[in-house]
Amino acid sequence: xxxxxxxxxxxxxxxxxxxxxxxxxxxxxxxxxxxxxxxxxxxxxxxxxxxxxxxxxxxxxxxxxxxxxxxxxxxxxxxxx
Amino acid sequence: xxxxxxxxxxxxxxxxxxxxxxxxxxxxxxxxxxxxxxxxxxxxxxxxxxxxxxxxxxxxxxxxxxxxxxxxxxxxxxxxxxxxxxxxxxxxxxxxxxxxxxxxxxxxxxxxxxxxxxxxxxxxxxxxxxxxxxxxxxxxxxxxx
Numbered sequence: 662x663x664x665x666x667x668x669x670x671x672x673x674x675x676x677x678x679x680x681x682x683x684x685x686x687x688x689x690x691x692x693x694x695x696x697x698x699x700x701x702x703x704x705x706x707x708x709x710x711x712x713x714x715x716x717x718x719x720x721x722x723x724x725x726x727x728x729x730x731x732x733x734x735x736x737x738x739x740x741x742x
Numbered sequence: 743x744x745x746x747x748x749x750x751x752x753x754x755x756x757x758x759x760x761x762x763x764x765x766x767x768x769x770x771x772x773x774x775x776x777x778x779x780x781x782x783x784x785x786x787x788x789x790x791x792x793x794x795x796x797x798x799x800x801x802x803x804x805x806x807x808x809x810x811x812x813x814x815x816x817x818x819x820x821x822x823x824x825x826x827x828x829x830x831x832x833x834x835x836x837x838x839x840x841x842x843x844x845x846x847x848x849x850x851x852x853x854x855x856x857x858x859x860x861x862x863x864x865x866x867x868x869x870x871x872x873x874x875x876x877x878x879x880x881x882x883x884x885x886x887x
Contacts, residue, residue: 711779715771719787724875727794731882 666707674700685740687733695726757799764792772868776857782864786821786871793876802883814876821869828862 677700681693698721705714765788772785797805829840837844842859843852850858 712781715779715784716787719784719791723791724787724794727791727798728878728882731879735882 662708667704670700670704670707674704687738687740688730690740691726691729691733694729695722698722698725754799757795761792761796764788764795768792768868772864773861775864776860782867783871785864786868787875789868789872790875790879793872794879797879797883809876811876811880814873814880816873818870818873818877821866821871821873824866825863825870828859828866832859 674697677693677697681690681697684690684693698717701721702714702718705711705717768785768788770785771780771788772782775781775785793805793809796808800808828842828845831846832841832844833839835844835846840859840863842856842863845855845859845862847855847858
């Protein structure tokens with residue numbers, strides 16, 4: 662376990678989460694959320710939980726992004742707050 | 743859905759080249775799940791991703807002919823049935839729930855029988871997840887069925 666990799670992954674993770682929360686364009690927020698789950702997967706891999714990282718990479722960065730985008734096509738693209 | 747908005751030859755060719763490899767990797771993940779990382783859930787998600795990619799780049803009318811949406815809940819139900827039978831059948835032969843050592847397969851014994859039971863359960867989970875995720879996507883886009 663190398664603490665530098667851990668630290669910078671956590672920093673990028675928090676930045677991605679703040680970006681995903683603060684964007685008003687919801688399509689870009691979905692992209693930031695996919696980046697967030699990809700960095701969570703990298704963090705899990707670095708901690709040795711390969712199985713959990715695999716689930717996070719397929720579900721978080723794969724399926725849930727597509728489902729969010731389909732939901733956006735059904736509703737509006739801009740957030741109001 | 744993408745097909746009406748972005749008619750690009752690059753997207754079409756890349757998707758049609760990528761889909762068989764995604765499916766092959768999904769089958770590898772399912773069948774290798776009890777030796778390494780992976781398993782039924784991840785393999786089922788990857789299979790569902792390949793079908794969803796096909797739905798996205800081919801449009802609904804062509805891809806509904808390749809993978810009919812009525813098949814998705816049936817696959818989910820069959821996968822759940824496989825999992826339930828692999829759990830209940832050992833109880834009928836004197837074991838506990840999901841006790842693979844008591845599966846009635848006469849030419850396999852011991853550790854091999856347990857590995858085979860894990861494989862059966864993984865296949866059931868994979869089919870259930872595959873059907874359910876494709877069903878969720880089809881219900882969300884909600885066109886023509």
